[in-house]
Amino acid sequence: MEWVGNLRKMKTKSPVVSSETVGYSLEGAKGLEPMESLALNGFVGREISIVFQNAIHCTVTGKTIKKAYGDGMSYNAWLNAPSAVESVLRPELSQIHEGIALRDFEWEQAHHNQPHCVYVSQTSGFKVGVTRATNRPYRWHDQGAVGAIVIANVPYRQLAGELEVLLKSIMIDKTNYRKMLQYVEPDLDELNEWRERCFDSLGEGYESFFDEDSGPLAIHYPVISYPEKIKSIRLDKIPSVQGKLVGIKGQYFIFEDGTALNIRNHAGYSIRLEA
Numbered sequence: 001m002e003w004v005g006n007l008r009k010m011k012t013k014s015p016v017v018s019s020e021t022v023g024y025s026l027e028g029a030k031g032l033e034p035m036e037s038l039a040l041n042g043f044v045g046r047e048i049s050i051v052f053q054n055a056i057h058c059t060v061t062g063k064t065i066k067k068a069y070g071d072g073m074s075y076n077a078w079l080n081a082p083s084a085v086e087s088v089l090r091p092e093l094s095q096i097h098e099g100i101a102l103r104d105f106e107w108e109q110a111h112h113n114q115p116h117c118v119y120v121s122q123t124s125g126f127k128v129g130v131t132r133a134t135n136r137p138y139r140w141h142d143q144g145a146v147g148a149i150v151i152a153n154v155p156y157r158q159l160a161g162e163l164e165v166l167l168k169s170i171m172i173d174k175t176n177y178r179k180m181l182q183y184v185e186p187d188l189d190e191l192n193e194w195r196e197r198c199f200d201s202l203g204e205g206y207e208s209f210f211d212e213d214s215g216p217l218a219i220h221y222p223v224i225s226y227p228e229k230i231k232s233i234r235l236d237k238i239p240s241v242q243g244k245l246v247g248i249k250g251q252y253f254i255f256e257d258g259t260a261l262n263i264r265n266h267a268g269y270s271i272r273l274e275a
Helices: 075-080 105-111 138-143 157-167 188-202 204-209
Strands: 002-007 011-013 023-026 028-030 047-057 116-122 126-132 147-154 231-233 240-249 252-255 259-262 269-274
Touching: 002 047, 011 138, 116 138, 116 157, 116 188, 126 138, 126 157, 126 188, 147 157, 147 188, 147 204, 157 188, 157 204, 188 204, 240 259
Parallel strands: 231 259
Antiparallel strands: 002 028, 002 269, 011 023, 047 240, 047 269, 116 126, 116 147, 240 252, 252 259
């Protein structure tokens, strides 16, 4: 099997049975023309090779670029693309619910002026985050979370960001990717306890948004073994990777020797994948 194209973020699919694993598919493009998705779970346990073709194509314009910013954009695209607006990383800055766009009115209406949830996920530890209501559990898959629970449901992104900022006083909002890529036992009881702590921390002023009904979700990934040590690589420095694929978690390919390749961080990169 050979796959040649420009990488995009992997897509995921929730299993029908909760005890089964997340389904992954490789997404790509020829320039800007989308390619057919390639189901990936079947490659776990097999020898594969990935070779960088020494070309990066901007995911917005399709033009060849020397360095990628954001999700595979040229510097100019990153400065101007609607999807790179600052409120993506800092939700509390969004003003679209007041009719004010930071960059692109239509895009921000479609993505930020809609229901969001505030959650606690278990990645390398327990962290707070926000996402669009329609984007769960896929956001948790991207993070490599083994468990998650919804804390609050709110009508727009800025309010979700406001709650997230408040909750950062009692918990982290970052993931240690090395720990995340090793085995983490889901702790659903601890997730329930974190939800109660968040309720207490936020107080009565936000009580109307609290989600007291949704239970914690355990998430399982297609990983057959976890290396003792993890080393993340970039194709710019190591253009050829070959070995046994032992798992996929978050946006990472995990190889038997502990090498980990972040697919999303290589959006726009032209590669050849063989298995």
